Amino acid sequence: MSRDEKSEPRDEVLYLAAGVVDVALDGVRGVLRRLPLVGEARRELRARGELAWARNIPATEAHLELLARQVERRAARDARPAGG
Numbered sequence: 001m002s003r004d005e006k007s008e009p010r011d012e013v014l015y016l017a018a019g020v021v022d023v024a025l026d027g028v029r030g031v032l033r034r035l036p037l038v039g040e041a042r043r044e045l046r047a048r049g050e051l052a053w054a055r056n057i058p059a060t061e062a063h064l065e066l067l068a069r070q071v072e073r074r075a076a077r078d079a080r081p082a083g084g
Helices: 009-034 036-056 063-079
Strands: none
Touching: none
């Protein structure tokens, strides 16, 4: 039994739409590969995006650095005398 025999009408519409999108994306990719300026523009936009991200988003502390500080605090706490 083939896929066509099992599929419902809504599935067929979905498959047709996905096929059309796939063909369109292949065409766009082909055009973009042939245009050298588009690749250069993409690299420029990416670099600008990374700079904007770094400038506007607060830097978070590295995960291992956070863990090391927790271990350090626990060790300092455990080293203190019980009454003190």
